[in-house]
Amino acid sequence: MAENWPPPPSPVAPAMNYALWVDRVLAAIIDGLIALLVMFVLYVLLFLVGGIGSMIIGAGEAAVNSRGEPGGLSSLFGCSTCCLFFILPPVSYFTAGLLNKVYLISKRGYSVGQGLMKLKVVNSHGDIISTGTAVLRLLCTVGLSFVPVVGGALDLLWPLWDPQRQTLHDKAVGTFVIKTG
Amino acid sequence: MFGHQYLSSRLAGIFLFLGLILLRVAAWADASQVWLFGRQLNWGCWFKEHYGFPCPTCGMTRSVILTMHGDFHNAFLLNPAGPFLIAGLLLVALIALRLPMAGLKEIKSRQLALGLSLYGWVFVCVMLGQWTFKLR
Numbered sequence: 001m002a003e004n005w006p007p008p009p010s011p012v013a014p015a016m017n018y019a020l021w022v023d024r025v026l027a028a029i030i031d032g033l034i035a036l037l038v039m040f041v042l043y044v045l046l047f048l049v050g051g052i053g054s055m056i057i058g059a060g061e062a063a064v065n066s067r068g069e070p071g072g073l074s075s076l077f078g079c080s081t082c083c084l085f086f087i088l089p090p091v092s093y094f095t096a097g098l099l100n101k102v103y104l105i106s107k108r109g110y111s112v113g114q115g116l117m118k119l120k121v122v123n124s125h126g127d128i129i130s131t132g133t134a135v136l137r138l139l140c141t142v143g144l145s146f147v148p149v150v151g152g153a154l155d156l157l158w159p160l161w162d163p164q165r166q167t168l169h170d171k172a173v174g175t176f177v178i179k180t181g
Numbered sequence: 182m183f184g185h186q187y188l189s190s191r192l193a194g195i196f197l198f199l200g201l202i203l204l205r206v207a208a209w210a211d212a213s214q215v216w217l218f219g220r221q222l223n224w225g226c227w228f229k230e231h232y233g234f235p236c237p238t239c240g241m242t243r244s245v246i247l248t249m250h251g252d253f254h255n256a257f258l259l260n261p262a263g264p265f266l267i268a269g270l271l272l273v274a275l276i277a278l279r280l281p282m283a284g285l286k287e288i289k290s291r292q293l294a295l296g297l298s299l300y301g302w303v304f305v306c307v308m309l310g311q312w313t314f315k316l317r
Contacts, residue, residue: 086238143298146305148266150197150273151297162290172294 016126018165019177023117025156030113032093034100039092046088090142097138106131118181124174133173140169194277197270201249210246212255237312238262262308269300 100111109120109128121137123129129137144151159165164176209216215224228236244263247256256263276293 139302140294140298143301144294146301147269147273147297148304149200149270151301154297168290168294168297171290172298174291 016122016164016176016178017180019117019119019179021159021165023119023179024159024165024167024177027111027113027117027119028156030116031096031100031111032113034112035089035093035096038096039088042088042092042095090145093145094138094142097141101138101141102131102134105129105137106134114177118179119177120180122176122178124176126178129173129175133175137169137173137175140172144168190277190280194274194279197274197277201267201270201274204246205249208246209250210243212243212259215242215246235312235315237308239312241266241308260308261311262304265304265307269304273297 100113104111105114105121106129108115109122114120121129121134123133141155144155155168158168158171162171166176170176207218215222224242226236226239229239238260240259241263244256244260245266247253247259248264248267253264280289
């Protein structure tokens, strides 16, 4: 007696239209501009707080400046320190990423930049990823950017030789970026 | 195809090794100064000048160069993140030379991705940890 059983679910992941590397880079640049804006705000806040604090406690005046420049608010801007350029970009990326890379991606599937480039972040079943996965994905991205010289570059270039065009942070959490448009 | 991809990962490893060798040859440091191609660099830390205490990356350049010259003791004293960074870069270079990245199995790619991002976070923890220790 023939019975019409429903076909078993396929273990093979659905065919996906993986995003091109160029589209991903353009989306990353747009998202990077948002992080840059956050970095600027943090930079101003840090130096305002630091400058006012140093004026109050006199640290800026007390510290010996080898270039003979005055301390305090007068030297707040136009200055650069290696630690700020090492720490501020990842911190800004993480702060902006909590909204752009976690909230937006877990709610609708794409960040601001990915939305403009018509890209979507999905899991192996083609579904929108959970908030936890999005947080892990962001932590991996920031962690890779902390690896000097090679981390960020490897993450960015990996889709060029990966058959599923995944970045390293995609590999870490098992996500894929597809083209929707 | 596979050979081409294997070559690209090997080239990445070779470039990283060459960069480290160039650093070893071109840069010299002692506990207080850095020389590049024989010229003394008068870099100062704005943070230290302004606030009177070191920043998390203070001593990093000297530490990295001293590590490359084999002076691990002074490198560690200046900034423990320096030897840690060089060890990590050497490991990445070795992995790039030994493994064809494009030919990695999915599980190994995932391990590499997780390992590298974990290394990044540990690197930051080492840097911030030694800074906290110095500030005490």
